[in-house]
Amino acid sequence: GAGVSQSPRYKVAKRGQDVALRCDPISGHVSLFWYQQALGQGPEFLTYFQNEAQLDKSGLPSDRFFAERPEGSVSTLKIQRTQQEDSAVYLCASSLWGRWSALIGAYQPQHFGDGTRLSIL
Amino acid sequence: GDSVTQMEGPVTLSEEAFLTINCTYTATGYPSLFWYVQYPGEGLQLLLKATKADDKGSNKGFEATYRKETTSFHLEKGSVQVSDSAVYFCALTTGYNFNKFYFGSGTKLNVKP
Numbered sequence: 429g430a431g432v433s434q435s436p437r438y439k440v441a442k443r444g445q446d447v448a449l450r451c452d453p454i455s456g457h458v459s460l461f462w463y464q465q466a467l468g469q470g471p472e473f474l475t476y477f478q479n480e481a482q483l484d485k486s487g488l489p490s491d492r493f494f495a496e497r498p499e500g501s502v503s504t505l506k507i508q509r510t511q512q513e514d515s516a517v518y519l520c521a522s523s524l525w526g527r528w529s530a531l532i533g534a535y536q537p538q539h540f541g542d543g544t545r546l547s548i549l
Numbered sequence: 550g551d552s553v554t555q556m557e558g559p560v561t562l563s564e565e566a567f568l569t570i571n572c573t574y575t576a577t578g579y580p581s582l583f584w585y586v587q588y589p590g591e592g593l594q595l596l597l598k599a600t601k602a603d604d605k606g607s608n609k610g611f612e613a614t615y616r617k618e619t620t621s622f623h624l625e626k627g628s629v630q631v632s633d634s635a636v637y638f639c640a641l642t643t644g645y646n647f648n649k650f651y652f653g654s655g656t657k658l659n660v661k662p
Contacts, residue, residue: 432592445551461650470553470638471593484649519592521650536585538650542592 430454432518432541440547441510449505449544453522461538462495471519480510489548496529510548517543551576555639555653557654562629562660569654572613572639580641581613582606582622587645587655596624596637634660 433452434493441447442472447454452464463471464487473487479500488495492510507514574580577637584596584606597606604615611626622639639653 464654468655470640470654471650472652473649476649521593537595537598539595540585540593542590 432520432522432539434502434518434541434544436544437542438545438547440549441455442549443512444509446506446508447510447546447547449507449518450522451503451505451522451541453503453520454532454539455501457522457524457539458477459536460497461521462503462505464489464522465517465519465543467516474518476503507546510546513528515546519543523541550643551580551651552641553638553641553651553653554654555601557638558655558657560656560658562610562658564631564660564662566660568624568626568629568633568658570637570639570658572653573623574621574622574641575640576619576620577642578643580643582611582613583642583650584611584622584624584642585638585640585652587638589635593638610634623649629658629660631662645654 434452461476462474464474465471475485475495476483477497480497493506494506519540521540523536523538551587552575554573566623580602583598586596587593589641597608599606602615605614613620613622613624632636636657642650
């Protein structure tokens with residue numbers, strides 16, 4: 429597709445269940461980001477992939493959160509033993525940013541999906 | 550560390566009023582600055598950008614000027630429309646740190662007919 433696709437759009441789970449959120453980035457985009465957006469707040473960085481390599485996971489709130497991108501395209505964010513405080517919108521973004529961008533200090537716009545709204549009961 | 554501070558909302562205006570949403574930033578290095586817009590039920594969309602000092606980004610009647618001396622990137626529009634009602638996010642990236650974005654907390658704009 430033309431844009432970043434996320435599924436499901438809405439997910440309701442009971443506390444303690446595991447959930448998996450999927451992100452399909454724009455074809456050819458090297459970089460992929462996951463953000464968490466709490467109600468009334470801006471997106472907060474969770475983790476970053478360059479191709480299949482997870483280069484930064486400093487934003488993951490706990491070891492219950494796990495992300496992967498095994499073939500350098502589709503990514504999955506998994507949350508184990510969900511808690512109520514995990515309720516948020518999870519946004520995925522992709523960009524063309526890569527090593528050449530870093531060398532010249534050039535930005536690349538991030539293209540966002542519509543997000544997955546996760547509600548933990 | 551890098552961060553963005555933007556004015557709290559909601560901002561309520563009548564149609565055709567002038568809009569200003571303030572944004573200031575703290576950054577190491579030389580950031581690129583952005584405004585993103587989030588319409589109800591939709592994802593974030595890039596509204597405009599500026600990549601160096603004194604650059605002016607513009608799109609759909611919105612403008613913002615990158616002011617290094619005041620570390621600001623205020624969003625303005627001369628005449629708002631009901632369709633501009635959305636949440637606006639100021640953001641920055643330094644480009645060096647794998648293009649990681651830092652977002653402000655968002656400002657909700659309500660435009661009444």
